[in-house]
Amino acid sequence: MTDTAEQDNGPDRQQDDERSPQERLRDRRMAAQRQARRTLSRAGWGGTLRERLTDLMAAAPEVYDLDEQSDIYGNRIVAALEERVAGLLGTEAAAFFPTGTMAQQVALRCWAARTGDPAVALHALSHPEVHERHAFSQVSGLRPVRVTDEPRQPTAAEIRDLAEPFGALMLELPLRDAGFVLPTWEELTEVVEAARERDAVVHFDGARLWECTEHFGRPLEEIAGLADSVYVSFYKSLAGFGGAALAGPRSLIEEAKTWRHRYGGTVFQQFPTALSALVGLERELPRLPEYVRHARVVAAALREGFAEAGLPWARVHPGVPHTYEFQVWLPYAPEVVAEAAVRQGEETSVMLFANPWDGRGPGLAVTEVTVRARGLEWTADDVRAAVRDFTDHLPDKA
Structure with a gap:
C-alpha cells in the first residue's frame, strides 16, 4: 500500500519534499488560518480573487458613483x-x-x-x-x-x-x-x-x-x-x-x-485600489478604536491565561496595547511554538496565534497578535480557554 501511494502521488510528494520544514509549516499555518472557525483576525488579503472582487463590488456603491468614468x-x-x-x-x-x-x-x-x-x-x-x-x-x-x-x-x-x-x-x-x-x-x-x-x-x-x-x-x-x-x-x-x-x-x-x-x-488606472481605500475609510476607520479597546481585553486575558498555565515566563508587550496589535513573547524556540499554534488550529479550528513566530535569542520566540472584527467575538474567558488549549500542545513546561 505504501509503494502504491508513493507511486500514485510521486510528483506531488517530491514537490512537497523539496520544500524546507519552514515552508511546510508556513503552508500549514496559512491553511489552518483559512479554515479556522475562530480567530482574532482574518486578513482580507488572504482571500481568493473571487472573494476579494465580490466583497469590493458589494461595498463600492456605498462609497462612490460607479457610473462615473474611471x-x-x-x-x-x-x-x-x-x-x-x-x-x-x-x-x-x-x-x-x-x-x-x-x-x-x-x-x-x-x-x-x-x-x-x-x-x-x-x-x-x-x-x-x-x-x-x-x-x-x-x-x-x-x-x-x-x-x-x-x-x-x-x-x-x-x-x-x-x-x-x-x-x-x-x-x-x-x-x-x-x-x-x-x-x-x-x-x-x-x-x-x-x-x-x-x-x-x-x-x-x-x-x-x-x-x-x-x-x-x-x-x-x-x-x-x-x-x-x-x-x-x-x-x-x-x-x-x-x-x-x-x-x-x-x-x-x-x-x-x-x-x-x-x-x-x-x-x-488605479480605481480598484482607490475604491478599496474608500471602502476602508467608510467601514473600517470608524471601528478601529473599538478594535484597540478590545485588544486590551485580549492582552490582559492572554497574560492571565499564561500565568494560570504555569509557564515559567511569558510576556505581552506592551502590557496595555497602544493599538489593536501587540507582541507575545514565550520561552521556546520559534519552531516549537509555531508547531503548537498550527496544531491547535488544525485540531480544534481555533487559531489563537495566526502570525509567524520569530526567534529573538536562544529559546525565545515572539509573534504579533492582531485583534480586528473577528476578535470582538472573543470574551476574556474564551481567550483564557484558548491559551490553556494552546499550552497543552507545548512540550512540558517544567
Missing part, C-alpha cells in the same frame, strides 16, 4: 480619494502613491532639497531601516541617522543631543518592530518641539496612524497637525488592496507628484 493617471476617483484623505488629516493636500516606500522617499527627498540637508534622523527599527533594502541611500540620496535602537520611541533628549545635524526627523507611529508602541501625547509633542529647535522638519511614518486616536485621545487632524508631512497606508489598517497617501502643504504635495512621476508611480 480614472486616468490620477484623476477622478483617485483625486476624490486624495481630497478625502487631506480632509481627514487636516492638511492642505494629499497625493496617492502605489506604495508607502515610494511616498516616504519622495517626501523626504523633497524636504532634503528644501532644507539643504539629506540627513534623516530616525529610529533604528523604523521601516526604511529594516524593510526597504536601504532604499533611502541607494535610491534617493538620503542619509539615515539613527537616533536609538532601543525598543521604544525616541525621546526629546535624544533628539536634542544627537551628535550631528539633520534636515528631517521621521517618526514611525506606531513603531511596529518595537511592538506597535507609541509615545504619550506629551512625549510626542516634546519630541516634535525638540526637532523644531534644531531647525528640522518632522515627517510621520503613519502607515498605521489611523489606529492611534484611541491611545492619544486626539482626533486624526490634531495628531497629523504636529508634523510637516504625513504618510498613511490604505491596507495596513483599512484592509484596502494596497496604496498609500502623502499629505502635507500644497506646495510640497505638488512637488511630490512630480517626483512620483519620475519614480514611476503615476499609474495609468
Whole structure:
C-alpha cells in the first residue's frame, strides 16, 4: 500500500519534499488560518480573487458613483480619494502613491532639497531601516541617522543631543518592530518641539496612524497637525488592496507628484485600489478604536491565561496595547511554538496565534497578535480557554 501511494502521488510528494520544514509549516499555518472557525483576525488579503472582487463590488456603491468614468493617471476617483484623505488629516493636500516606500522617499527627498540637508534622523527599527533594502541611500540620496535602537520611541533628549545635524526627523507611529508602541501625547509633542529647535522638519511614518486616536485621545487632524508631512497606508489598517497617501502643504504635495512621476508611480488606472481605500475609510476607520479597546481585553486575558498555565515566563508587550496589535513573547524556540499554534488550529479550528513566530535569542520566540472584527467575538474567558488549549500542545513546561 505504501509503494502504491508513493507511486500514485510521486510528483506531488517530491514537490512537497523539496520544500524546507519552514515552508511546510508556513503552508500549514496559512491553511489552518483559512479554515479556522475562530480567530482574532482574518486578513482580507488572504482571500481568493473571487472573494476579494465580490466583497469590493458589494461595498463600492456605498462609497462612490460607479457610473462615473474611471480614472486616468490620477484623476477622478483617485483625486476624490486624495481630497478625502487631506480632509481627514487636516492638511492642505494629499497625493496617492502605489506604495508607502515610494511616498516616504519622495517626501523626504523633497524636504532634503528644501532644507539643504539629506540627513534623516530616525529610529533604528523604523521601516526604511529594516524593510526597504536601504532604499533611502541607494535610491534617493538620503542619509539615515539613527537616533536609538532601543525598543521604544525616541525621546526629546535624544533628539536634542544627537551628535550631528539633520534636515528631517521621521517618526514611525506606531513603531511596529518595537511592538506597535507609541509615545504619550506629551512625549510626542516634546519630541516634535525638540526637532523644531534644531531647525528640522518632522515627517510621520503613519502607515498605521489611523489606529492611534484611541491611545492619544486626539482626533486624526490634531495628531497629523504636529508634523510637516504625513504618510498613511490604505491596507495596513483599512484592509484596502494596497496604496498609500502623502499629505502635507500644497506646495510640497505638488512637488511630490512630480517626483512620483519620475519614480514611476503615476499609474495609468488605479480605481480598484482607490475604491478599496474608500471602502476602508467608510467601514473600517470608524471601528478601529473599538478594535484597540478590545485588544486590551485580549492582552490582559492572554497574560492571565499564561500565568494560570504555569509557564515559567511569558510576556505581552506592551502590557496595555497602544493599538489593536501587540507582541507575545514565550520561552521556546520559534519552531516549537509555531508547531503548537498550527496544531491547535488544525485540531480544534481555533487559531489563537495566526502570525509567524520569530526567534529573538536562544529559546525565545515572539509573534504579533492582531485583534480586528473577528476578535470582538472573543470574551476574556474564551481567550483564557484558548491559551490553556494552546499550552497543552507545548512540550512540558517544567
